[in-house]
Amino acid sequence: xxxxxxPVLDVRDLKTVFKTRAGEVHAVNDVSFALKPGELLGVVxxxxxxxxxxxxxxxxxxxxxxxxxxxxxVTFGGNDLLKVDAExxxxxxxxxxGFVFQDPMTxxxxxxxxxxxxxxxxxxxxxxxxxxxxxxxxxxxxxxGIPDAQRRxxxxxxxxxxxxxxxxxxxxxxxxxxxxxxxxxxxxxxxxTIQAQILELMKELRSKLGMAVIxxxxxxxxxxxxxxxVMVMYGGQVVEHAPVKELFGNPQHPYTRALLKTIPTIHGExxxxxxxxxxxxxxMMNAPSSCPFRDRCDVAFDRCERENPxxxxxxxxxxxxxxxxxxxxxxxxx
Amino acid sequence: xxxxxxxxQPLVSVRDLKMHFPIYAGLLRRRVGEVKAVDGVSFDVMxxxxxGLVGESGCGKSTCGRAVLRLYDITAGSxxxxxxxxxxxxxxxxxxxxxxxxxxxxxxxxxxNPRMTVEAIIKEPLDEHTSxxxxxxxxxxxxxxxxxGLNRKFAKRYPHxxxxxQRQRIGIARxxxxxxxxxVCDEPIAALDVSIQAQVVNLLEDLQEQFxxxxxxxxxxxxxxxxxxxxxxxxxxGKIVELAPREALYAEPLHPxxxxxxxxxxxxxxxxxxxxxxxxxxxxxxxxxNPPQGCNFCTRCPAVMDICKVEEPDYREVRPGRFTACHLxxxxxxxxx
Numbered sequence: 001x002x003x004x005x006x007p008v009l010d011v012r013d014l015k016t017v018f019k020t021r022a023g024e025v026h027a028v029n030d031v032s033f034a035l036k037p038g039e040l041l042g043v044v045x046x047x048x049x050x051x052x053x054x055x056x057x058x059x060x061x062x063x064x065x066x067x068x069x070x071x072x073x074v075t076f077g078g079n080d081l082l083k084v085d086a087e088x089x090x091x092x093x094x095x096x097x098g099f100v101f102q103d104p105m106t107x108x109x110x111x112x113x114x115x116x117x118x119x120x121x122x123x124x125x126x127x128x129x130x131x132x133x134x135x136x137x138x139x140x141x142x143x144x145g146i147p148d149a150q151r152r153x154x155x156x157x158x159x160x161x162x163x164x165x166x167x168x169x170x171x172x173x174x175x176x177x178x179x180x181x182x183x184x185x186x187x188x189x190x191x192x193t194i195q196a197q198i199l200e201l202m203k204e205l206r207s208k209l210g211m212a213v214i215x216x217x218x219x220x221x222x223x224x225x226x227x228x229x230v231m232v233m234y235g236g237q238v239v240e241h242a243p244v245k246e247l248f249g250n251p252q253h254p255y256t257r258a259l260l261k262t263i264p265t266i267h268g269e270x271x272x273x274x275x276x277x278x279x280x281x282x283x284m285m286n287a288p289s290s291c292p293f294r295d296r297c298d299v300a301f302d303r304c305e306r307e308n309p310x311x312x313x314x315x316x317x318x319x320x321x322x323x324x325x326x327x328x329x330x331x332x333x334x
Numbered sequence: 335x336x337x338x339x340x341x342x343q344p345l346v347s348v349r350d351l352k353m354h355f356p357i358y359a360g361l362l363r364r365r366v367g368e369v370k371a372v373d374g375v376s377f378d379v380m381x382x383x384x385x386g387l388v389g390e391s392g393c394g395k396s397t398c399g400r401a402v403l404r405l406y407d408i409t410a411g412s413x414x415x416x417x418x419x420x421x422x423x424x425x426x427x428x429x430x431x432x433x434x435x436x437x438x439x440x441x442x443x444x445x446x447n448p449r450m451t452v453e454a455i456i457k458e459p460l461d462e463h464t465s466x467x468x469x470x471x472x473x474x475x476x477x478x479x480x481x482x483g484l485n486r487k488f489a490k491r492y493p494h495x496x497x498x499x500q501r502q503r504i505g506i507a508r509x510x511x512x513x514x515x516x517x518v519c520d521e522p523i524a525a526l527d528v529s530i531q532a533q534v535v536n537l538l539e540d541l542q543e544q545f546x547x548x549x550x551x552x553x554x555x556x557x558x559x560x561x562x563x564x565x566x567x568x569x570x571x572g573k574i575v576e577l578a579p580r581e582a583l584y585a586e587p588l589h590p591x592x593x594x595x596x597x598x599x600x601x602x603x604x605x606x607x608x609x610x611x612x613x614x615x616x617x618x619x620x621x622x623x624n625p626p627q628g629c630n631f632c633t634r635c636p637a638v639m640d641i642c643k644v645e646e647p648d649y650r651e652v653r654p655g656r657f658t659a660c661h662l663x664x665x666x667x668x669x670x671x
Contacts, residue, residue: 046527221600265602268606276533
């Protein structure tokens with residue numbers, strides 16, 4: 001991935017709150033990241049960490065109310081996606097930015113055959129006529145490895161298996177040659193052997209088509225195998241961000257370190273007992289004024305209670321939002 | 335004999351268990367076929383051990399777990415728990431057996447009654463099966479809540495006030511209420527976040543030690559099963575294809591399906607990840623209502639031979655303590671059996 005290249009997607013200080021009867025939930029707090037052309041950015045976090053809401057916010061996919069995208073900029077193709085009108089945004093969604101959702105079962109329309117659903121973006125965004133769209137739809141199904149593509153176009157979603165349905169979803173997302181593909185837990189609902197098929201397909205498609213990908217998951221194993229860079233989210237914030245080998249080899253945030261220790265592995269050493277992260281994820285009812293991880297952190301000190309740590313640059317594209325410096329074993333300077 | 339070592343006593347013995355669900359179709363709802371969800375499985379669970387049962391969705395592992403507890407009326411086979419045959423016992427007579435065998439369900443949201451307090455949920459098995467006084471029951475509920483790490487003060491709250499991990503603890507406390515010997519854990523951590531999964535798994539291990547429990551641990555998470563199980567059984571399309579002690583299975587899987595399954599698990603370490611040889615299986619699992627002729631895995635097997643498409647391989651002990659059903663291991667092995 002060229003280092004000096006301009007980012008295709010540049011998100012700065014994105015902030016999203018949900019208005020509920022009990023008050024405001026601060027789901028995304030000042031999230032910033034840049035996506036370079038052709039790279040795969042992995043976003044890891046537990047449920048409620050704000051990873052999906054971040055991606056939905058930047059495409060205007062959240063219903064408002066209750067959601068309120070309160071601040072930040074999302075630069076894509078010279079425009080700020082948070083400011084453009086609905087018409088422009090519609091042209092971007094499903095056109096230049098493709099989206100693959102988690103559950104292929106519920107995100108396809110059961111009453112239309114898959115051909116119609118793949119052709120929809122082609123006709124809306126690219127203005128193709130019916131015949132050309134059908135031809136392109138068939139090519140797409142072949143691209144994602146569905147055998148007997150021409151006949152399968154007339155099949156309905158229920159006639160496909162989970163893995164095949166997810167391939168159809170990927171075909172729809174790829175229909176208009178997107179510059180950016182956002183995949184939200186695309187393999188979570190699938191079995192491991194089918195997941196391996198989809199991961200292999202994604203690697204192949206990336207080298208063939210060269211688009212940038214944002215891959216959201218809670219599975220660190222998937223990220224290790226597919227990502228170039230990784231962003232770890234916790235409590236609606238980015239807590240650590242680094243190139244993939246650096247993140248797994250040299251994690252700096254206490255949350256990342258704990259997370260890597262809690263998961264058992266297939267090949268490595270088998271621990272007699274799993275390391276656990278005590279406590280529960282934070283309830284984000286207040287604007288963050290302290291570190292969201294402090295209650296569960298083993299190196300927290302008084303400053304973590306008073307201030308929310310910014311992301312400290314650690315060099316080589318690595319940053320971590322923590323007042324504790326794991327390299328020196330002491331607090332970081334103000 | 336299916337036991338690995340002869341000194342251990344099997345607490346649960348399952349032989350040739352079959353669970354077929356009928357398919358009805360047409361105007362007259364005639365029986366047109368059956369889904370062979372579990373199609374002839376045999377295994378033992380030793381006293382005090384954890385037998386991991388792994389496989390992909392639809393392979394029949396949950397059905398198998400439920401059938402072992404006789405939550406279904408099974409199609410055929412024998413199940414012995416604690417020296418009592420329960421394969422053909424009528425449901426009415428099974429009630430008195432229920433305290434010995436309990437279950438922890440996958441979805442803590444769906445398996446707790448939202449209109450009952452935590453205390454009422456954990457107390458229900460005591461109401462049903464014991465003649466304790468109310469005060470004794472309440473004391474027992476308190477002890478159970480301590481054992482699973484829930485604060486006694488929350489006994490009067492309803493399930494919605496708890497997080498997913500805590501709800502799973504409530505489910506575990508309920509399963510423990512009658513001092514069972516055998517607990518079937520059906521994907522107990524699948525609905526939980528990674529950092530919470532480890533908490534629940536450690537709790538299950540502690541309780542096993544404390545109360546001498548025996549688990550059948552059903553999961554699709556192969557790395558977690560490697561952590562918790564003593565022995566592991568791998569299911570594919572209604573049948574056990576391989577059963578082996580944990581270390582042996584993960585170090586050297588024998589059956590081609592186990593090999594592919596293990597190689598498909600993503601490794602959370604980029605340096606190891608490069609070294610792992612992936613076996614990418616082609617195609618999907620066939621339908622259990624119409625399994626292929628011969629070996630069930632022959633449609634996707636990378637090492638398929640002619641005989642696999644004709645003859646179903648026997649499930650047998652190919653090495654001490656290691657069972658598999660595969661033609662690859664059928665000739666060189668006449669001495670071992």
